[in-house]
Amino acid sequence: MREVAIIGIGLHPWGKFPQKTFIDLGVEAVSKALVDAQIQWKEIETICSGIYIWGGNAGHLSGQYLASVFGETGIPIVNVYNACATGASAMRMATMSIASGQVDVALAVGMDVSPEGFLGAKSDDPKQDRDVLRWRMVGMPNPIYWAIECRKRMEKYGTTEEDLARVKVLLSKYGAQNPNSRYKKIYTMEEVLSSKMVSDPLRLYEICATSDGAAAVILCAASKARQYTSKPITVAASTLGSALYGDPTLRISAISAPAKAEAPLLSESYSASQQAYKQAGIGPEDIDILELPDNSSWHYLQYLETCGFCGEGAAESMVREGQTQIGGRLPVCPSGGFASFGEAIGAQAAWQVAEVVMQLRGQCGSRQVADAKVGMAQTYGLMGNSGTTILKR
Amino acid sequence: MNIVGPEGKMIPALPDLFVWNEDQVQLMSAHCQSCDTYFFPAFHEQHRPGCSRQGVQKVLLNKNGILKSYTIQHYMPPLPFKTEGNITPYIIGLVEFPEGIQIAGIVKECPFHALKIGLSMEVVTFTLYRNEQGQEVVTWAFQPTDPIRDK
Numbered sequence: 001m002r003e004v005a006i007i008g009i010g011l012h013p014w015g016k017f018p019q020k021t022f023i024d025l026g027v028e029a030v031s032k033a034l035v036d037a038q039i040q041w042k043e044i045e046t047i048c049s050g051i052y053i054w055g056g057n058a059g060h061l062s063g064q065y066l067a068s069v070f071g072e073t074g075i076p077i078v079n080v081y082n083a084c085a086t087g088a089s090a091m092r093m094a095t096m097s098i099a100s101g102q103v104d105v106a107l108a109v110g111m112d113v114s115p116e117g118f119l120g121a122k123s124d125d126p127k128q129d130r131d132v133l134r135w136r137m138v139g140m141p142n143p144i145y146w147a148i149e150c151r152k153r154m155e156k157y158g159t160t161e162e163d164l165a166r167v168k169v170l171l172s173k174y175g176a177q178n179p180n181s182r183y184k185k186i187y188t189m190e191e192v193l194s195s196k197m198v199s200d201p202l203r204l205y206e207i208c209a210t211s212d213g214a215a216a217v218i219l220c221a222a223s224k225a226r227q228y229t230s231k232p233i234t235v236a237a238s239t240l241g242s243a244l245y246g247d248p249t250l251r252i253s254a255i256s257a258p259a260k261a262e263a264p265l266l267s268e269s270y271s272a273s274q275q276a277y278k279q280a281g282i283g284p285e286d287i288d289i290l291e292l293p294d295n296s297s298w299h300y301l302q303y304l305e306t307c308g309f310c311g312e313g314a315a316e317s318m319v320r321e322g323q324t325q326i327g328g329r330l331p332v333c334p335s336g337g338f339a340s341f342g343e344a345i346g347a348q349a350a351w352q353v354a355e356v357v358m359q360l361r362g363q364c365g366s367r368q369v370a371d372a373k374v375g376m377a378q379t380y381g382l383m384g385n386s387g388t389t390i391l392k393r
Numbered sequence: 394m395n396i397v398g399p400e401g402k403m404i405p406a407l408p409d410l411f412v413w414n415e416d417q418v419q420l421m422s423a424h425c426q427s428c429d430t431y432f433f434p435a436f437h438e439q440h441r442p443g444c445s446r447q448g449v450q451k452v453l454l455n456k457n458g459i460l461k462s463y464t465i466q467h468y469m470p471p472l473p474f475k476t477e478g479n480i481t482p483y484i485i486g487l488v489e490f491p492e493g494i495q496i497a498g499i500v501k502e503c504p505f506h507a508l509k510i511g512l513s514m515e516v517v518t519f520t521l522y523r524n525e526q527g528q529e530v531v532t533w534a535f536q537p538t539d540p541i542r543d544k
């Protein structure tokens with residue numbers, strides 16, 4: 001397998017853009033990535049593109065729609081749908097296309113437009129779409145799943161309301177310094193702790209919003225990367241994971257879980273990250289910065305454990321001691337995280353990769369992590385699918 | 394077993410999930426005798442890798458279980474969750490059955506201050522709304538096995 005490098009990234013800022021289409025967002029991200037890589041559109045040899053569910057039929061063919069804007073060149077285009085891991089799937093496929101020797105230059109792109117408020121059901125056909133059960137019979141939007149896991153954690157490890165609020169306070173400081181974030185306000189503990197309760201114990205500011213956004217990544221055979229950039233970023237690992245039998249997580253969409261745990265919580269994310277460490281030939285102790293999926297404050301704490309950055313129940317003290325701050329042992333989400341961006345499901349994994357690239361290049365200004373050499377981007381695991389990307393400079 | 398309740402006054406919001414009679418409500422699970430896994434809903438099979446998938450039988454779960462986690466929901470979810478008016482704040486509980494499966498459902502007859510992991514829960518029905526025929530459209534729910542007197 002050939003070594004693969006990232007030579008360009010581009011983002012459309014996160015926010016709500018009701019006047020724009022997902023294609024508008026994607027075009028901006030890809031245009032910026034082309035400029036960043038100093039490469040011509042005609043040099044792109046394959047496109048791996050993805051969006052979540054609100055693009056209709058055009059969304060299912062997002063790559064073709066993007067290509068038509070820049071000019072159709074006959075190259076292979078694959079459209080991926082893999083829920084939260086959509087962008088990670090596009091990354092993995094683009095990486096494999098180059099590593100295998102099929103192409104030298106590939107574009108991975110994720111875009112999304114989201115409705116306001118709670119994400120709802122996709123259909124009302126309970127026969128084909130079992131997701132309907134949790135809506136019709138139980139009334140369970142996504143934050144309920146997070147709250148149920150969070151409550152288990154509080155019972156098991158004594159996680160406090162302050163531990164949950166502290167995550168938002170910390171991330172809001174970084175988000176305020178990121179030009180691409182949606183939320184720039186810096187929050188105090190008091191403000192977070194007095195925000196509305198949504199799904200007890202999770203409050204409004206401890207749950208990410210739903211956003212629009214787009215991210216593009218241009219990858220190249222490492223042997224040719226220096227033709228385009230003086231700072232290529234090596235893809236040390238690009239993996240996908242699925243769940244393990246016996247995972248005790250009450251997974252979004254499911255209405256049951258096994259009583260006896262025979263696998264780790266969030267086993268799909270455990271699987272993706274373990275594969276990534278193996279592929280990269282390193283361990284969690286070698287990671288200098290981590291972008292994790294903080295859909296809620298619970299996720300932030302849980303992912304530190306799931307991906308092996310601390311032992312069971314130790315995430316809270318890691319955060320309390322400042323180990324996850326810029327300047328600490330493991331800066332976590334120096335981008336500001338989903339807390340500052342909101343989730344744009346199809347785009348967020350590619351965005352996390354772009355944020356890690358900017359850190360490794362030293363382009364992050366006031367929120368730059370000093371001397372970051374190895375970074376990791378980790379996605380969440382809706383219905384048991386997840387992706388991990390490890391990058392090195 | 395009755396799918397339509399006594400006198401046909403209640404109908405389930407979706408079929409094949411639970412049954413009831415005058416005395417009790419029970420959730421419809423399925424058990425794989427080869428890998429000893431219980432499924433809910435019964436038609437959502439989740440076998441152990443390598444299982445022969447032979448000998449899957451429908452079973453009704455015990456009517457009692459233990460509360461393993463919960464949340465109090467303060468915002469109404471969008472359709473297709475349909476209720477008669479706004480029912481917030483409402484409780485969702487995760488109840489563990491002795492067979493070895495945890496199932497989520499609405500919790501009723503439980504004041505918030507009494508919510509506690511480890512509480513013994515019983516399966517009951519919960520009326521979501523009345524349909525045009527005047528029938529109660531119901532789902533399964535949980536309530537404390539021993540009634541809780543409000544403080």
Ligand SMILES: [Zn+2]
Nearest residue numbers: 425428440444
């Ligand atoms: Zn089986």
